[in-house]
């Protein structure tokens with residue numbers, strides 16, 4: 033059981049004794065994760081807070097445990113169809129395309145984008161930046177290796193997004209998945225091919241700090257299934273960061289259950305699955 037006071041003490045300890053500030057995360061899901069961390073580590077709230085104050089490695093481990101890293105290859109195939117058939121065609125004549133995956137988790141979103149870019153002949157001229165607060169997931173993204181048994185659905189998603197065109201059922205691209213990844217059922221592994229693994233620039237980055245430490249502007253910013261964990265104020269500041277760092281014709285892509293509400297909604301215009309800068 034974590035009382036409101038325990039929760040506030042946890043937020044305060046984290047904020048005052050580390051570089052992290054989770055005080056503007058949405059309370060409900062953060063509390064749930066906190067309870068899980070306490071149970072997994074068999075710690076009372078006071079022992080946990082004490083450890084947070086005195087053990088920097090423990091703080092890092094806690095950050096990794098309280099953030100939610102669920103993701104998949106071509107998550108929400110209809111969004112990837114829109115990216116392929118509505119969003120990317122507008123960028124075809126660019127000499128360079130800059131893309132930022134903010135909150136990239138273990139990299140499946142980044143690989144999905146690179147596969148589509150490659151199918152469209154755009155991968156070479158695209159710079160891909162991928163960031164997350166959690167360095168463990170970044171290491172996994174770089175490795176580009178996933179369990180086969182838990183992720184058989186990746187193959188269905190690949191077929192849906194890469195082989196089919198929902199806007200023209202007569203079109204069918206017979207692209208073998210081996211062009212992009214290999215499957216070793218015995219080793220229970222799906223491994224991304226090297227040309228994809230070596231492409232992105234990965235960096236640790238905390239969206240709460242509201243800075244662009246990549247020092248470039250972007251044509252597309254992905255921030256999918258991340259702001260759902262933030263409260264309204266933090267969401268607004270992150271939208272401001274994105275708005276300032278998109279090119280005038282750039283767009284932001286959020287998760288299926290995320291929207292821009294309040295004053296920032298006038299700074300973007302929603303077209304299909306993308307929010308274009310106004």
Ligand SMILES: C[S@@+](CC[C@H](N)C(=O)[O-])C[C@H]1O[C@@H](n2cnc3c(N)ncnc32)[C@H](O)[C@@H]1O
Pocket residue numbers: 099100101102103104107134135136137138141163164165166169237238239240255256257258287
């Ligand atoms: C649910 S995953 C989303 C992964 C991917 N974008 C997708 O939609 O499939 C959320 C990711 O956001 C990251 N995250 C949470 N808070 C963050 C912050 N303040 N700054 C950067 N990343 C953060 C988590 O570590 C996690 O990897």
